[in-house]
Amino acid sequence: MSIQTPDRIEREIGIAAPVERVWDVLTRPEHIGRWFGEDLGGGGAPAEVDLRPGGAFVIDHGFGAYPSRIVSVEPPRYFSYRWATAFPGQEASEDNSTLVEFTLTADGDGTRLRVVESGFAALDIPEDRIPYAGYESHSQGWVDVTAGLATYVEKLPA
Amino acid sequence: MTQTRTGGEEDVFAALADPMRRRILDAVAEHGDATATVLAAELPVSRQAIVKHLTVLDRAGLVAGRRAGREMRYAVRPERLVAAARWMDRVAARWDARLSAIKRLAEEPASRDPGVT
Numbered sequence: 661m662s663i664q665t666p667d668r669i670e671r672e673i674g675i676a677a678p679v680e681r682v683w684d685v686l687t688r689p690e691h692i693g694r695w696f697g698e699d700l701g702g703g704g705a706p707a708e709v710d711l712r713p714g715g716a717f718v719i720d721h722g723f724g725a726y727p728s729r730i731v732s733v734e735p736p737r738y739f740s741y742r743w744a745t746a747f748p749g750q751e752a753s754e755d756n757s758t759l760v761e762f763t764l765t766a767d768g769d770g771t772r773l774r775v776v777e778s779g780f781a782a783l784d785i786p787e788d789r790i791p792y793a794g795y796e797s798h799s800q801g802w803v804d805v806t807a808g809l810a811t812y813v814e815k816l817p818a
Numbered sequence: 819m820t821q822t823r824t825g826g827e828e829d830v831f832a833a834l835a836d837p838m839r840r841r842i843l844d845a846v847a848e849h850g851d852a853t854a855t856v857l858a859a860e861l862p863v864s865r866q867a868i869v870k871h872l873t874v875l876d877r878a879g880l881v882a883g884r885r886a887g888r889e890m891r892y893a894v895r896p897e898r899l900v901a902a903a904r905w906m907d908r909v910a911a912r913w914d915a916r917l918s919a920i921k922r923l924a925e926e927p928a929s930r931d932p933g934v935t
Contacts (some may be wrong), residue, residue, distance in 0.1 A: 667835050669910045673917040688828040695919035738843045773920060775913050780906070781835030816914075 668778035675771045682771045683736035832903045833878035839871045851893040
């Protein structure tokens, strides 16, 4: 497992479909509406997507809409946008948002899809958003910053 | 969860973005509590630099200092750290869920291009 710094989250998945197919699912409004709210039971309305650099990318997954801003579109390999998830309803700008980057890599007949969300260190997370983190999680994730610190955190009472 | 003082607690991520500050926080955690002098003896930076880093960690609510003789002794304050860690874990878990959903949609046989195996 790679060590994650608190500034970024990296996740990756193997998909048994060609890169072009994964690109479509990733970027077409009717698909985005379906995969985006998956962690909340799935299925949202089709997203508003203006698929070009600087284009609007409006995502609503039930907590509120995130008017995000597309940064790069390089079909079918790379797609990135900025969003202000700590500030629902706010337009994403350089200082209130994180950068989300998708990279698609052909892997035999399939695709490696990797997502990196970065820029947390520059955010001021408002106190009332932190409780969103209140769910228990078994993921080691970010706690692996350093071995000693992870051990220390694990020993803390829940 | 303890309510922390106002001002500065949003700085957790910025405070932890610096690798040396993470090492210092780690060292403080291992010691239980520690002074800048003790930390400077085991880390490759000056005592003065350690003091500056501890000030940033203190402002972010990650450590608390108390005067002990001529020096400050610092201990880790876990509340902010745990909250920040859970927040990041939650963000990561959401990405796992979304990637799984993308995988499922992309692999749906009905919508695959004919001719692609």
